[in-house]
Amino acid sequence: MMLHAVVKPRALPASFSIVPSEGLCQRSGTRRLVVMNTAAGAVVEEGSRQKDGIQRLTIVQPDDWHLHLRDGDGLNAVAPLSAGVFRRAIIMPNLKPPVTNLSAALAYRDRIMKALPSNVEFEPLMTLYLTDVTTRQDIKDASESGLVKAVKLYPAGATTNSQAGVTDLFGKCMPVLEEMVEQGLLLLVHGEVADQTVDIFDREKVFIETVLTPLRKKLPKLKIVMEHITTEDAVQFVESNTDGMVAATVTPQHLLMNRNALFQGGLQPHNYCLPVLKRETHRRALVAAVTSGSKRFFLGTDSAPHERSAKEASCGCAGIFSAPIALPLYAEAFEQAGALDKLEGFASLNGPDFYGLPRNSNTTTLIRKSWHVPKEYGFGPGAVVPMWAGQALNWNIE
Numbered sequence: 331m332m333l334h335a336v337v338k339p340r341a342l343p344a345s346f347s348i349v350p351s352e353g354l355c356q357r358s359g360t361r362r363l364v365v366m367n368t369a370a371g372a373v374v375e376e377g378s379r380q381k382d383g384i385q386r387l388t389i390v391q392p393d394d395w396h397l398h399l400r401d402g403d404g405l406n407a408v409a410p411l412s413a414g415v416f417r418r419a420i421i422m423p424n425l426k427p428p429v430t431n432l433s434a435a436l437a438y439r440d441r442i443m444k445a446l447p448s449n450v451e452f453e454p455l456m457t458l459y460l461t462d463v464t465t466r467q468d469i470k471d472a473s474e475s476g477l478v479k480a481v482k483l484y485p486a487g488a489t490t491n492s493q494a495g496v497t498d499l500f501g502k503c504m505p506v507l508e509e510m511v512e513q514g515l516l517l518l519v520h521g522e523v524a525d526q527t528v529d530i531f532d533r534e535k536v537f538i539e540t541v542l543t544p545l546r547k548k549l550p551k552l553k554i555v556m557e558h559i560t561t562e563d564a565v566q567f568v569e570s571n572t573d574g575m576v577a578a579t580v581t582p583q584h585l586l587m588n589r590n591a592l593f594q595g596g597l598q599p600h601n602y603c604l605p606v607l608k609r610e611t612h613r614r615a616l617v618a619a620v621t622s623g624s625k626r627f628f629l630g631t632d633s634a635p636h637e638r639s640a641k642e643a644s645c646g647c648a649g650i651f652s653a654p655i656a657l658p659l660y661a662e663a664f665e666q667a668g669a670l671d672k673l674e675g676f677a678s679l680n681g682p683d684f685y686g687l688p689r690n691s692n693t694t695t696l697i698r699k700s701w702h703v704p705k706e707y708g709f710g711p712g713a714v715v716p717m718w719a720g721q722a723l724n725w726n727i728e
């Protein structure tokens with residue numbers, strides 16, 4: 331079953347060169363494809379240089395700038411999966427109860443570290459959950475710890491575990507946002523209005539108009555990441571803010587699927603997340619943005635595991651689990667767009683550059699070899715169904 335939109339690859343960009351191969355591959359008539367100009371000296375090559383004839387893409391190890399690790403048994407199940415791929419991740423604070431201050435963030439960080447195998451290097455970058463009653467002192471304490479990098483705005487009622495979120499940003503949170511500017515903490519936003527009278531497909535656009543645009547005028551020095559963008563409107567907003575203070579993360583689901591995937595052959599709860607998938611024109615705008623080479627778009631999986639039974643229910647909850655397969659999914663999207671040479675910037679360079687953190691020094695290699703995504707992963711006593719479950723992918727991590 332093909333749930334994703336099928337997109338024909340466009341012509342290879344100028345930085346790709348296809349050269350006739352030598353030796354073994356000349357005899358077999360295959361060609362060598364080389365991707366150049368990446369920080370890790372990335373190459374995709376097929377033919378003479380790879381004796382096994384498999385294309386490989388080596389990039390600086392990526393980070394995940396938007397990740398839900400949950401807690402308890404669920405945390406123990408999914409944290410090693412992210413740590414097996416990503417070097418760092420921005421950890422979302424929408425636990426029950428939410429992570430609203432430094433001591434909660436440090437305790438959560440400890441639980442994450444305990445959930446990891448001792449031989450992996452993984453750095454959780456912590457965030458605070460903004461509420462109507464967050465104080466300037468909360469922000470100072472968090473910033474001084476060096477372990478909290480950002481504060482997350484959930485408009486109350488906009489998404490999973492957002493009930494404790496902000497009800498009135500301009501009325502209740504301005505002093506705290508000013509303190510964030512002083513302390514150099516970023517504001518990460520779930521960029522949708524929670525107003526249930528606004529059409530669900532318009533909530534991102536209305537958020538840009540009613541919250542982000544005025545916020546930029548009031549606090550131009552506040553660094554903002556618009557998380558999991560889904561629309562052409564969001565792409566334009568990010569592109570039009572050229573002062574280096576606004577960026578966006580993009581998920582694999584919003585690059586590979588449009589809203590048809592929610593209803594393909596029947597209701598598909600595992601393709602339901604918030605912001606909800608949008609129409610094809612928006613998906614194409616996102617693909618164009620991430621493959622444009624712009625520094626202001628970077629990888630954030632929004633991997634958000636929910637127990638299978640909580641998704642396959644009369645009221646299924648929002649969130650798509652993608653952590654272990656996210657990098658191959660992104661590679662698929664970039665390859666479909668003929669822009670594999672832009673994957674490294676998006677996955678590994680733009681994020682740390684925007685956050686003001688060092689780039690990773692080690693590398694990750696992807697190989698082009700078809701495989702099938704598992705139908706489920708263990709999740710505490712139960713299971714979680716990943717994005718693309720049971721479907722084929724062309725890329726995998728070596």
Ligand SMILES: NC(=O)N[C@@H](CC(=O)O)C(=O)O
Pocket residue numbers: 398424489490491520602603604605632634635648649650
């Ligand atoms: N994306 C989602 O649909 N769900 C996320 C919350 C969020 O990122 O909005 C979750 O925590 O489940």
Ligand SMILES: [Zn+2]
Pocket residue numbers: 489520521557558604605
């Ligand atoms: Zn969100």
Ligand SMILES: [Zn+2]
Pocket residue numbers: 396398422632633634
């Ligand atoms: Zn999220």
